[in-house]
Amino acid sequence: MSLETTLQQLYDLPISSTIRENVNAFPLIESLHVLAITLVFGTILIVDLRLVGVAAHRRSADRLIRELLPYTWVAFALAVISGSLLFISNAPAYAANVEFQLKLVTIVLAGINMAIFHSTAHRRIADWDMDLPPPAAARVSGLLSLALWTVVILLGRWIGFTLDVLF
């Protein structure tokens, strides 16, 4: 089974044609996607700025992360679900779109950056929990995360102008 047939099968799903044909479905799902992204970026921004060295509403970096990360994850799940629905409505066109491909790569890079942070600087967080600014490793993680999520939003917006499909 080739990628093309899989994409076409996704396109042919009843839910995909519903999203394409119902005038309000696509904008509604897109609005949810934007809401989810603003929640992901908005909460991550507070944590990333704390990692870079900008004070948040509490001093402890570890408590801040544990307080806000659940919101980030729920919003990210909403972004993935709404994004998947937008994707299947025009699977072949999205898959062929360079900005879409780069956006997925950038999200993976943001995930890798987060995994590296959690397995390195975050392991020793007890040593720098109250430090402002935190050690260089944490500051680099925060800056990279900010940069990568900004690129994700830019690429996401560019998809709307480059996608090879008009409704």
Added chain:
Amino acid sequence: MFIQSFGEWLYDTPLSTTFREITWVIPAVQSIHILAIAVVIGSALVLELRLAGLIATDEDPGNVVRRYLPWIWKALIVLLASGTLLIVAEPARTIGNTVFWVKMALVLGAYLLTLAFRRPMLASPVGNVATPAKPIAFVLLLVWVAVIFCGRFIAYT
């Protein structure tokens, strides 16, 4: 109609034409607009959930307001500036659109509510939690969500 003739005049200005001809201008300004709304949403989320007593209840509410309210004001300025550029680039899509005006009314409502009920908290002494903040917290979060939905629907109406 005044708005229509104003929109037509704006559309024909050299600045408006330039914005449309340079293909990256509109998506770039829209991206800045989304980044700024993310700053509002992130700040408002923590601020309002704190005032609703749902998170960070060990932190002083006045300090949480002092931390996040200035970010909301700064992001609103960026939103106003980037939004104005988007109106200049595409007048008919914006000021000629009912959803746009609904969005503006909601933004004004959120601004006035924040100004009336949140700004005074900047001066509240540490430990003062006497303000009946909870209902307004949920109203404000809902209004910001509605603003996002209107923003996206402008593109389809």
